[in-house]
Amino acid sequence: MSGAPLRAIPLRSVHLEFGASFGEFAGFEVPMVYSSTLSEHVAVRSSVGVFDISHMGRLMVWGEHVGELLELVYTKRVTRTKVGFMSGPTLALNVHARVKDDEMWYNVDGERWFVVPNAAVADHMRDYLRGAAESRGFKVVVEDLRDKYAMLAIQGPKAVEVMERMGAGWASSLKPLEFRVGEEVAGRKTFIVSRSGWTGEDGFEILGEPGALADIFRESVKHGATPAGIAARDTLRIEVGFVLGGHEYGEDPAKFPCAVSLRYGMGAIDWGKRGFIGEEALRACRREGVRWVRVGLVMRKESARIIPRQGYKLYVDDIEVGWVTSGTYSPIIERGIAQAYIDSRYAIIGENVNIEVRGVRHEARIQDFPLIKR
Secondary structure, eight states, X not given: OTTOOOBOOTTXXXXXXXXXXXXXXXXXXXXXXXXXXXXXXXXXXXXXXEEEOXXXXXXXXXXXXXXXXXXXXXXXXXXXXXXXXXXXXXXXXXXXXXXXEEEEEEESSSSEEEEOOOGGGHHHHHHHHHHHXXXXXXXXXXXXXXXXXXXXXXXXXXXXXXXXXXXOGGGGGOOTTBEEESOEETTEEOSEEESOOSSSSOEEEEEEOHHHHHHHHHHHHHTTOEEOOHHHHHHHHHHHTOOOBTTTBOSOTTTSOXXXXXXXXTTSSOTTOOSOTTHHHHHHHHHHOOSEEEEEEEEOGXXXXXXXXXXXXXXXXXXXXXXXXXXXXXXXXXXXXXXXXXXXXXXXXXXXXXXXXXXXXXXEEEEOSOSSOO
């Protein structure tokens, strides 16, 4: 970070009330853990947790050519999305078909679109969208709302119960990826409440003014939610195979495979769409076939406590066949788990691969996502 001071999130004092330990993520000082990563992780899988995700970007995009801009930049037909629903995940690519960011877009009212870029590229995506519009003469406004709104995520099988206890019983009627504007939660007005999240569980993401969200955070804990930090958020996303910039994707073609290798699914790439940035390289990658594919890894029983870390090399016999992109310990299956890129010739689900950890090789099974049974 070249010694730059960490950026603050607006609810810091609230997290201190609940005993948070802070750390750095994407240039922000964030609550990493409150009690323990494992206990917070289990709470989200078995009950409900609440996260402050205000480190992420918040952009409102509108104007005469907003549709043209979105169709130019993203790999999915974002503008087909109904008002009141989110579209995604979709990818913003560079000309080499490497991923700038994976994002969800909210169709607020047919004219305004809201997006939450990932924290590490929030400034970049804001400037990139503005630059892409300007270079093509598009009349589009890209407004940064990070100073206006904070953001929470309430996640877990009991998320609906917590919302109901906070007087937001209407939230249970939301379909996945549906949202409402201007509703009240815990007696406080919000900007957006969506049925969405990044843990693999049912849940809601809430945007609103910091004072309102501070109250909602406290009320959610009062009604059963466990405060959960960024560390648990990372272990949860690895279990279900969600990707993170700088780990599973990035813009540098020397470090990251093309977007096809992500095996993203969920319609992130609409192959019937034409004219988006990176399309030519993406189609070339698809035609030629990919060398590397993203897979999951689960440590074998005898190596259950071994945690694969980013950069660890993978072997079949003495042949180096790939590398780990993200790894952690799963308290749900009680094994070390990972996401990895492996040579497509060896990416056979159910087969074994060896992970080299400090000079010693340990056996893991190649598995598809999610790595835990749902």
